[in-house]
Amino acid sequence: MSLTGQTGADQLxxxxxxxxxxxxxxxALMADIRDIYAEAKATGFEPKVMRQIIKIRAMDKDLLAxxxxxxxxxxxxxxxxxx
Amino acid sequence: MSLTGQTGADQLxxxxxxxxxxxxxxxALMADIRDIYAEAKATGFEPKVMRQIIKIRAMDKDLLAxxxxxxxxxxxxxxxxxx
Numbered sequence: 001m002s003l004t005g006q007t008g009a010d011q012l013x014x015x016x017x018x019x020x021x022x023x024x025x026x027x028a029l030m031a032d033i034r035d036i037y038a039e040a041k042a043t044g045f046e047p048k049v050m051r052q053i054i055k056i057r058a059m060d061k062d063l064l065a066x067x068x069x070x071x072x073x074x075x076x077x078x079x080x081x082x083x
Numbered sequence: 084m085s086l087t088g089q090t091g092a093d094q095l096x097x098x099x100x101x102x103x104x105x106x107x108x109x110x111a112l113m114a115d116i117r118d119i120y121a122e123a124k125a126t127g128f129e130p131k132v133m134r135q136i137i138k139i140r141a142m143d144k145d146l147l148a149x150x151x152x153x154x155x156x157x158x159x160x161x162x163x164x165x166x
Contacts, residue, residue, distance in 0.1 A: 015123040022116050029109045040098040
């Protein structure tokens with residue numbers, strides 16, 4: 001891609017501006033997400049545990065079951081039982 | 084926030100689902116951004132340098148000028164001159 005001609009520079013500018021617009025949208029979404037966590041926290045929910053729940057809900061069921069079992073086994077082995 | 088009642092559980096579920104929807108949108112945006120970089124790369128532009136340009140364009144002008152000057156000074160000092 002030659003940048004000496006106008007076409008190359010225009011094309012580059014278009015790519016850059018498309019990415020910048022999407023990055024702006026991403027930033028806005030991330031701000032919205034932060035706001036929801038803040039609102040939930042003000043209501044009395046714990047954001048850290050909410051993040052864990054969101055990860056858990058996104059996991060494959062079998063993988064989750066396996067990890068839960070291992071976690072429980074390891075906790076027992078080290079004397080850190082779940083309540 | 085008590086989770087023994089239905090209200091607390093419902094409220095928690097609503098927060099979680101709102102965040103999950105926004106996270107999905109964020110994931111879609113990130114895929115779109117990756118696609119544009121891939122398309123630009125196929126056209127002959129270098130994604131790494133495009134990322135640098137996007138950072139540079141987002142910077143405060145004075146800060147950018149200062150960093151450019153320092154970078155140039157440091158390169159000269161270490162014998163790594165810009166072309």
